[in-house]
Amino acid sequence: MNALWWFALPILLLPIWWHRRKRVQNQAALMATARFLPRTEPRQTRVWRWSDPLLLLVRLLLLACLIAWLADPVYPWRGDTVVVANGADSAWVEREVTQAGLAGAERVALPAAQVLSWVHTHEREWSGDARLLVLGDVPMPAAKPVFGREVTVRTQPTAPSKVERHVYIASERPQAWRRLFAAQDGVEKIVVDDTPGATLDLIIWDRAEAPPATLRASLWWVTNPAAFPELATARALDGLQYADSARGRLWHHPAWPPQTVDAARTLLDTWQHLHIGPRPYTMASQVFPAFKGANAPEPSGALRDILLAILVGLFVLERSLTHARRR
Amino acid sequence: MSLANTTLIAHTTKLDLVIRHVLAGLGHGIHAGRERGAGVEFSEYRSYVPGDEWRRVDWKLAARADRYFVREAERDSHVAVWLILDASASMAEPSRSVEGVDKLTYARTLLACVAAIAQRQGDAFGLVILSDGKVTFTPANRGPRHLQRVLAQLQRTTPAGQLPDTATLKASLHFALSPSAIYATSDLLDWPSPLSLALTRLRQMRHDVRVLCLQTQAEIDASFPDTQAYRDPEHEEGVFRFGADLKEGYRRNRMEHFNQVTAQCRKNDMPLTLAAIEQAPGDVLRRWLRRPSR
Numbered sequence: 001m002n003a004l005w006w007f008a009l010p011i012l013l014l015p016i017w018w019h020r021r022k023r024v025q026n027q028a029a030l031m032a033t034a035r036f037l038p039r040t041e042p043r044q045t046r047v048w049r050w051s052d053p054l055l056l057l058v059r060l061l062l063l064a065c066l067i068a069w070l071a072d073p074v075y076p077w078r079g080d081t082v083v084v085a086n087g088a089d090s091a092w093v094e095r096e097v098t099q100a101g102l103a104g105a106e107r108v109a110l111p112a113a114q115v116l117s118w119v120h121t122h123e124r125e126w127s128g129d130a131r132l133l134v135l136g137d138v139p140m141p142a143a144k145p146v147f148g149r150e151v152t153v154r155t156q157p158t159a160p161s162k163v164e165r166h167v168y169i170a171s172e173r174p175q176a177w178r179r180l181f182a183a184q185d186g187v188e189k190i191v192v193d194d195t196p197g198a199t200l201d202l203i204i205w206d207r208a209e210a211p212p213a214t215l216r217a218s219l220w221w222v223t224n225p226a227a228f229p230e231l232a233t234a235r236a237l238d239g240l241q242y243a244d245s246a247r248g249r250l251w252h253h254p255a256w257p258p259q260t261v262d263a264a265r266t267l268l269d270t271w272q273h274l275h276i277g278p279r280p281y282t283m284a285s286q287v288f289p290a291f292k293g294a295n296a297p298e299p300s301g302a303l304r305d306i307l308l309a310i311l312v313g314l315f316v317l318e319r320s321l322t323h324a325r326r327r
Numbered sequence: 328m329s330l331a332n333t334t335l336i337a338h339t340t341k342l343d344l345v346i347r348h349v350l351a352g353l354g355h356g357i358h359a360g361r362e363r364g365a366g367v368e369f370s371e372y373r374s375y376v377p378g379d380e381w382r383r384v385d386w387k388l389a390a391r392a393d394r395y396f397v398r399e400a401e402r403d404s405h406v407a408v409w410l411i412l413d414a415s416a417s418m419a420e421p422s423r424s425v426e427g428v429d430k431l432t433y434a435r436t437l438l439a440c441v442a443a444i445a446q447r448q449g450d451a452f453g454l455v456i457l458s459d460g461k462v463t464f465t466p467a468n469r470g471p472r473h474l475q476r477v478l479a480q481l482q483r484t485t486p487a488g489q490l491p492d493t494a495t496l497k498a499s500l501h502f503a504l505s506p507s508a509i510y511a512t513s514d515l516l517d518w519p520s521p522l523s524l525a526l527t528r529l530r531q532m533r534h535d536v537r538v539l540c541l542q543t544q545a546e547i548d549a550s551f552p553d554t555q556a557y558r559d560p561e562h563e564e565g566v567f568r569f570g571a572d573l574k575e576g577y578r579r580n581r582m583e584h585f586n587q588v589t590a591q592c593r594k595n596d597m598p599l600t601l602a603a604i605e606q607a608p609g610d611v612l613r614r615w616l617r618r619p620s621r
Contacts, residue, residue, distance in 0.1 A: 028566055031557035032420035032430070032516060033546050036580035040556070040568040 002299060005071035012063050019056040020049075055321045062314040069307040072299045076127040080105035083119060085112035085136025087158055093135050096154050100133050112137050113280070116145050116153075121297050123148050140283035148294035150287065157282040163188045165276075168196045168217070171206030176257040180264045202271075203248075206257070215247065219275055222252045240270065249275070332607045337427035342439045342478045345608075349440050352609040372396040406508055406535075407453060407467040408445040410438045410477070412484065413513035413522060414458035416560040419486035420514065422604050423545035423552075430541045433604040434512035435481045437539065440612050441510050446474040453502060454480055457522060459488030462499040467507075489561050493521040500525060508535040510615070515540040518588045527595050536597045539615050540588070544605045549578045 031037075050056060082097055082105050097103055110118055115138050126132060126149060134153040167190055169177050181190040196203065200217040210227040225231040225241070231252050234243035241252040258264045272279075336345055375384060375395030388396045418431040438454075445452040446469070453467030454477050465480050490496075509529055513522055515538070530536045545551055553570040569577070585601070592599040602611040 028556040028558040030416075030419065030560040031551065031567065031569075032417035032514060032560060033577075033581060034557045034559040034565075034567040035516065035562075036577045036584070037557070037567040037569060037573055038576065039565045041566070 002070065002072045005067055008067050008070070009064070011067070012060055015056055015059040015063065019051055019053075019059075052321075052325060055318070055325065058314060058318045058321060062311070062318055065307060065311045065314055069304060069311055072301055072304060074124040074299045075303060076125060076130075078106065078122075078126045078130060080131045081108060081126065081133070082106070083108045083110060083115055083132070083134045085110060085115050085134075085138055087112065088136035089156060089158065092156050096135055097133070100131075100152070100154075102131060102133055105131070105133070113139055116141055119151060120145060120147060121300070123294075123297065124299070125302075137280075137282050139280035145288065146291045146294045147288050148290060148292075150290045152287045153283065154285045155282050160279075164191050165189070165201040166191050166193050166197060166199060167202045167204065168193045168200055169204045169206070170211070171204060171223075173206065173257070177204055177206070180258060180267065211247070213247075217248045219271075220245075220248055220250045221256065222250050223256050225252050228252075333422070333425050333428050333433070333605055336432055336436050336608065337425060340482070342436065342482055343443075343475075345436050346439050346443045349436070349608050349612060350443060371399050373399055406506055407451045407502070408441065409453050409455060409467065409502060409507050409509045410441060411455045411509060411511035411513075411522075411526075412438055412457065412481065413490065413511070414456050414484045414486050415490050416486050416488055417514055417516055418541075419560060420543060420546075422543050423550070425605055428604055429486075430514055430543070430604055431484065431486045433608065434539070434541055435484065436608055437612055437615070438510065438512060439478055439481055440608070441616070442474055442477050444616075446471060452477065455499065455502075456480065456484050457490050457496070458484060458486070460491050460495070462491050462495060464499055467502065486560075490517065490521050493524055496521045496525045497528075500529065506534065508537070510537050510539070512539045512541060514542070515585075515588050518584065518591065523588075523591070526597060527591075530595050530597050537615060538592060538597055538599045539611070540585075540599060540601045542601060542603050544603045546581065547603055549574045549581075 080102050082093075082100075082102050084093055084107055086109055097105070115134055115136070119132065119134065132149065132151045134151060136155065137158045138153055138155050165188055167181065169192055171177055178192060181192065193200070196215055196217075202219050202221065203211075203215065203217040204221045205211055205227065206223045208224050208227065220228075222228055222231065225234075228243075228245060228250055230243040230245040231241060231250055234241040234250070234252065236242075239253055239255070241250075243250045253267075255263065258267050335348060339345060372385065372388065373396065375397050379397050383397050385396050385398050412431075412434055414431055418434065419429050421427075421429040442452050442454070449469060451467040451469045452473070454463075454465040456463040456465075463480070463484075465477060468476075491499075509526070511522070511526055515523070517523075526536050526538060551557070551569040553568070557567040557569060559565065559567070589599055589601075600611070600615045602614065
């Protein structure tokens with residue numbers, strides 16, 4: 001949308017029009033006895049000359065700068081680039097870079113989750129013939145990305161880092177709950193705290209009385225809804241009631257603690273899907289071809305500060321010159 | 328004489344050099360010297376009064392008349408020479424055939440020659456320059472140093488503007504108390520003008536007024552190039568064209584004007600010399616200074 005401002009460039013013709021001098025020049029010689037001749041119409045010669053060329057130049061620059069500021073251009077200043085996701089194996093990265101022939105290219109290190117969106121946002125900053133290589137453990141986005149230029153993605157899955165989830169169990173029957181977490185395997189490790197710590201992921205409240213007001217966690221599993229007034233208006237999903245409170249999100253199910261392995265598995269999966277979020281999945285190595293109809297993202301205004309500074313400087317200069325000319 | 332032509336004026340800026348060449352062809356005595364030694368030119372007798380010098384008593388008359396008479400001479404009747412230079416913008420009109428000469432240069436040279444002659448004869452001479460609405464006045468004096476002063480003043484003059492108005496010019500004519508010879512150079516394109524009124528007035532005060540009207544050969548022949556437009560240097564507005572079809576009209580208008588000028592000068596008994604600046608300055612000077620035939 002901003003690029004439409006370039007159509008305002010014909011405005012530059014205005015100062016050119018103003019500064020063109022249609023000076024009527026009668027190249028007349030002096031003749032003392034001209035009084036003895038009949039008067040005639042002056043022969044007019046239209047001469048294409050400029051008045052105040054410096055002021056004209058400044059005005060043209062000022063207008064062009066203003067239009068550029070409005071159009072918010074992106075200067076394609078990036079050359080060949082290798083975008084490396086954080087945590088990638090450096091030996092593998094070097095090998096891939098050498099193989100692609102981009103040893104001298106600029107390297108950009110980014111968190112793995114932001115790599116593709118960053119490339120998409122800054123897509124127009126690369127010059128036309130620049131090659132773009134993305135390396136590392138890039139997670140698969142929910143929708144297939146579309147780029148306006150060719151982007152090569154080489155991925156190597158890295159070993160996922162161990163994640164600890166702290167759980168505090170306040171219950172008369174803690175064994176029933178501990179059994180539940182024994183079914184958990186994979187990269188996430190469930191740590192059951194004896195006392196509520198500062199960073200709790202889950203509190204299981206299996207008591208009749210209300211919890212102390214200071215106790216907070218992002219998720220509560222509650223067996224007695226009477227202790228939490230928020231659950232009175234809770235919505236339900238497959239028998240699971242959920243509500244938000246000042247202490248954190250509350251879940252309640254009448255069949256808790258789960259008695260069967262399947263029920264335990266289902267609860268842990270639900271926890272993973274609905275609350276923690278899906279586990280990142282490394283996308284396959286592939287080449288995204290340049291897609292003509294790709295919606296280039298709106299420019300981020302990278303040049304606007306510089307342009308604004310130039311604009312102000314030119315404006316001051318133009319005012320000064322105009323003032324000086326009137327003197 | 329051979330050297331003293333108009334080209335010489337164009338080739339040197341040293342007025343005294345030009346003067347020397349121009350005057351070399353003229354010789355002395357072209358202008359009757361008015362200076363008289365004490366008692367040389369007899370004026371009148373008057374009766375002796377005590378206190379008169381004895382040597383001024385005419386003894387022969389005393390012997391005849393038996394009374395003392397004293398010879399009175401015209402000691403105080405020096406004639407001052409006044410040079411009047413019109414340096415208005417129209418005097419910048421150049422010669423269309425001789426490169427580098429314009430009316431002002433020519434007029435300046437001739438006035439310098441007159442000043443030099445006056446200096447040689449021992450006359451006092453002064454200079455009045457009319458330029459850009461102002462009057463530049465150099466008082467009359469004698470001697471070679473004053474000549475240099477006048478020459479420098481002439482050399483400095485540049486053509487500009489119009490003639491001063493009548494009131495300004497009239498206020499500047501205070502020199503006109505003593506009898507003087509007045510040499511005025513102008514192109515006389517404005518007539519009547521403040522200058523013409525002043526000259527007429529001076530003539531009526533019985534000064535010897537001689538007017539030199541400078542023209543160019545192109546003006547006389549009406550032979551201007553018709554390739555460009557022309558402008559009057561003293562009147563900004565208006566553009567004029569010259570062409571073969573306008574030649575007759577130009578010549579007629581000009582003739583009418585100068586006939587009128589000549590008639591006016593004759594009527595007021597002011598000798599008028601018409602000269603083209605392409606003519607040799609010596610000849611023009613001779614014509615100008617010649618005692619007018621009555």
